Amino acid sequence: MNEQKKTRILIIDGILIISLSQIVPQFLEISDMAKGLMMGVGIGILVVAIVFNSYRPANR
Secondary structure, eight states: OOHHHHHHHHHHHHHHHHHHHHHHHHHSOOOHHHHHHHHHHHHHHHHHHHHHHHOOOTTO
8 A cells, every 4th residue: 555545544534533523422422531532533643644644764
């Protein structure tokens, strides 16, 4: 799998998790900790995608 496809998958996953952290509390009662955890994981995945996309090994 090439690097651009991996980056796109990570970005989509991060956005999906963040949006679910906003949608799920409308229908289910979840704690603030669970909401914050979902939001943090989503942001973390987005940061990983940005770092993964900008990292280029010198020997390629």
